[in-house]
Amino acid sequence: MISASTLNAQNQKKKLQSEYDKILKEIVQIEESIKKTRDQKIENISLVNSLNAKIKSRASLLSNITSQMSALEKELNKTNHLITSLEEDIKQLKSDYARMVYNTYKYHQTVDPMTFIFSSESFNQAFQRLNYLRKFSSFRKQQSDMIGRTINDLSEKEKELIQKKSEQAELFALQEGQKQQLEREKGELNKMITKFSKDEESLKKKVAQKNQDAEALNKRIQKIIEEEIRLARERAAAAAAAKAAKEKEKSKSSGTLALTPKEQALSNNFSNNKRKLPWPVDRGYIIEKFGKQPHPTVKGVFIDANGIGIKTEESADVNAIFDGTVVSVFYMPSEQNSVIIKHGDYFTVYSNLMTVNVKKGDQVKTKGSIGKAFTDENEKVTKVNLQIWKGTLKLNPELWLAAFN
Numbered sequence: 389m390i391s392a393s394t395l396n397a398q399n400q401k402k403k404l405q406s407e408y409d410k411i412l413k414e415i416v417q418i419e420e421s422i423k424k425t426r427d428q429k430i431e432n433i434s435l436v437n438s439l440n441a442k443i444k445s446r447a448s449l450l451s452n453i454t455s456q457m458s459a460l461e462k463e464l465n466k467t468n469h470l471i472t473s474l475e476e477d478i479k480q481l482k483s484d485y486a487r488m489v490y491n492t493y494k495y496h497q498t499v500d501p502m503t504f505i506f507s508s509e510s511f512n513q514a515f516q517r518l519n520y521l522r523k524f525s526s527f528r529k530q531q532s533d534m535i536g537r538t539i540n541d542l543s544e545k546e547k548e549l550i551q552k553k554s555e556q557a558e559l560f561a562l563q564e565g566q567k568q569q570l571e572r573e574k575g576e577l578n579k580m581i582t583k584f585s586k587d588e589e590s591l592k593k594k595v596a597q598k599n600q601d602a603e604a605l606n607k608r609i610q611k612i613i614e615e616e617i618r619l620a621r622e623r624a625a626a627a628a629a630a631k632a633a634k635e636k637e638k639s640k641s642s643g644t645l646a647l648t649p650k651e652q653a654l655s656n657n658f659s660n661n662k663r664k665l666p667w668p669v670d671r672g673y674i675i676e677k678f679g680k681q682p683h684p685t686v687k688g689v690f691i692d693a694n695g696i697g698i699k700t701e702e703s704a705d706v707n708a709i710f711d712g713t714v715v716s717v718f719y720m721p722s723e724q725n726s727v728i729i730k731h732g733d734y735f736t737v738y739s740n741l742m743t744v745n746v747k748k749g750d751q752v753k754t755k756g757s758i759g760k761a762f763t764d765e766n767e768k769v770t771k772v773n774l775q776i777w778k779g780t781l782k783l784n785p786e787l788w789l790a791a792f793n
Contacts (some may be wrong), residue, residue: 434769437675474542601722655732655755672700676782695775708752737775
């Protein structure tokens with residue numbers, strides 16, 4: 389029978405192994421992307437971002453290995469303790485059994501079992517003595533069997549210990565290998581940063597333009613969302629004027645929508661799926677983080693990001709991350725095509741799309757295709773930008789997507 393602690397240890401081991409496999413898959417995916425970029429003889433900021441992403445994933449992998457080693461150390465200590473306990477049990481059982489055999493031998497030297505039975509004063513006493521001898525013989529056999537089982541248990545635990553020590557050695561070697569790989573990747577990144585830093589002025593201009601484009605997109609999105617809020621208030625007012633007046637005041641102060649029961653249910657469902665939402669592409673990794681981020685190569689320069697940038701494969705399908713209604717499709721030269729989908733009180737924005745296959749008013753389902761990712765022919769980078777808003781409040785999409793793609 390498996391104990392609760394053993395079951396917990398097994399579950400933790402499976403969880404850590406599953407996490408390890410996912411991180412390793414992510415690293416392999418990033419390495420494939422980096423190799424493809426290098427094969428095209430291209431060195432750009434996207435390559436720096438990819439290296440950064442790989443280093444972060446490698447650090448996560450090392451953290452996972454450390455957790456696995458810690459869990460294994462606990463199992464080793466427990467197994468050692470059990471072996472010590474079993475050895476003490478065997479020693480005690482053998483001692484008790486030897487004492488019992490010796491006492492039986494001494495008794496049989498003086499009194500023969502048959503004589504012991506036939507010297508009974510009555511049939512009832514003879515039956516009791518016979519029953520006693522049978523029970524005594526059975527007890528001896530039980531003690532002998534118990535010693536045998538305990539020795540087998542000890543043998544199994546010793547094999548388990550050898551296996552765990554082998555796993556520990558493998559994990560240690562894996563950890564050392566990953567540490568060395570991480571250091572190599574950091575050195576490679578530093579060389580590239582130094583190389584790009586020589587062209588600092590040009591990079592500063594590009595960042596300034598990128599921030600300007602991001603702000604223009606932000607204003608466009610905000611205007612569309614504010615219009616949706618206004619329309620939602622009007623719908624609520626038409627449905628129930630008295631209630632709408634109350635909702636209107638609440639909506640004004642919070643920057644959120646006055647929702648119908650159906651929209652509220654959709655909004656709640658979206659909220660309940662935080663950290664569980666699917667990625668907008670089947671394969672990809674984050675190369676641009678949310679918020680004000682330091683430029684990867686130019687010190688003192690920051691990039692303002694209202695969402696995250698996901699590097700993906702050329703012509704990759706871009707999918708909705710949740711059920712909703714398309715409220716806007718528009719084009720801007722800096723961000724190509726953009727799609728805004730409403731999910732109750734929440735909005736998701738998908739930018740840098742090469743083509744779009746939805747229109748305003750369309751109902752979309754989770755993982756339903758909305759278009760294809762755009763590839764920058766100069767940079768040779770295929771990227772999708774994802775934003776999540778709650779009313780007029782910008783949220784970090786990375787905190788809403790499932791942990792690994």
